[in-house]
Amino acid sequence: MVANLLSIAGLDPSGGAGILADVKTFSALGAYGMAVLTAVTAQNTRGVTAVQQLSPELVVQQLETLLADVRIDAVKIGMLGNAAVVHAVADTLRRHPLPYVVLDPVMVAKGGDRLLDEAAVAALRDELLPLCGLVTPNLPEAAALLDEPEVTDEDGMGAQLRRLTAMGTGVLLKGGHLDSPESVDLLAVDGTITRLSAPRVPTTNTHGTGCTLSSAVAALRPGTADWAEAVSAAKTYLTAAIVAGEQLSVGSGHGPLHHFVNQWEST
Secondary structure, X not given: OOOEEEEEEEEOOOOXXXXXXXXXXXXXXOOEEEEEEEEEEEEEOOEEEEEEXXXXXXXXXXXXXXXXXXXXXXXXXXXXXXXHHHHHHHHHHHHOOOOOEEEOOOOEOOOOOEOOOHHHHHHHHHHHXXXXXXXXXXXXXXXXXXXXXXXOOHHHHHHHHHHHHOOOOEEEEEOOOOOOOXXXXXXXXXXXXXXXXXXXXXXXXXXXXXXXXXXXXXXXXXXXXOHHHHHHHHHHHHHHHHHHHHHOOOOOOOOXXXXXXXOOOOO
């Protein structure tokens, strides 16, 4: 049976991140993708020029209408934008518990533009995290969730990982911001910590890496034994998509990944 995957996130018109990247990832990994839109951005590979939030009422109506008809096998939550939308999504998930909820706490775009206001961080931490099976922050996002300075080494990652798990969810803490030859992530689920590393790929095709990884984990989780297996397979897919990004020619800034690296012939 083909899994039905839902992304709750914002729109990046360039297709590298956000809902378009999520649905591409779902499709590439054999799932049927659906989307509930939370915001529209004006952006390209060089940055964000505008953000327009959808109303919490419209976000909830999209969710309720979909849930009234379609079985959802896993959920990826990305850009929510403000506290009102965070509250609305959390309230809907409390009324309609769904399996395998993965939260990518999108706060800042690749070019440095802020995508989550300050008031929403507390709502995300207090209301949404306990409803999720896995949260996937990078180091700046982890620091914001904990209201602490950003860590700069793997020991600091371990300490923050333990504090994040106390919030009531599994955590995949991504170490891509560390200055090291490998990209190290730490996964903590049910008291077990797993170190996952991958070679750091020298490329500018990194737009949407966080969206893609979290979507891949959600897409793979229904068909895997546990979170560790899903995360490991998702990282393998992500690395291949990053490496193959050089086959694309999209924009002049941070280019997108090649989500369909396993489906399209090399060029």
